[in-house]
Amino acid sequence: MTPATELRLFRGVMIIMAAAICGLVGLVSGFGGLESMAALFRSAQTIMLDAGLRNHVRAISVVFAGFGAFTVWSTWALEERKGAFRIFVVFGVSAGFARATGWMTEGYPGVMATVFMAMELAILPALCIWHARLLRLGADRPRESHLNVD
DSSP: OOHHHHHHHHHHHHHHHIIIIIIHHHHHHHHHHHHHHHHHTTOOSOOOOOHHHHHHHHHHHHHHHHHHHHHHHHTSSTTTTHHHHHHHHHHHHHHHHHHHHHHHHHOOOOHHHHHHHHIIIIIHHHHHHHHHHHHHHTTTSOOOOSOOOO
C-alpha cells in the first residue's frame, strides 16, 4: 500500500470514528439530555439530578461531539497538526483510565461503557502509532515531480 493510500484509509477511519462515536453520541446526549444517554447505555433507571448538573452533562456531551470535528481537522496536514492529534489521544486515554477507575471503585459499568473504555485504552493508542507511522513515511508531503525542469 502506498503512503498516500494508507493516509486516505487513516482519514476514512478517523472520519467514521469521529462521526459515529464522538458526533452521534455527543449530540444525542447533549441535545437529548440524560434520558437519551441512559437509553444509549440501556439503563432502565430514572435519573434524578439537579438542573445545574443536568445542564453540565449536556455541555460536556456537546464538547465530546466537538472532539470529533477537532480530530478530523487534525488529520489534514499531519505534520503541522500532530500535536493536536496527540492531545486528543492523551485526553481519550485519560478518559479510559477514569472509566477503569470507576469500574474498580463502583463496579461493572455495563457493556457500552466497557466498549468505550476498550476503545479509549486500546484503539486510540493504536491510532496514535499509525499516525506516527504515517508521519515517518511522509504520507502527508506532496510528491516531488520526477521531471527536472531546470
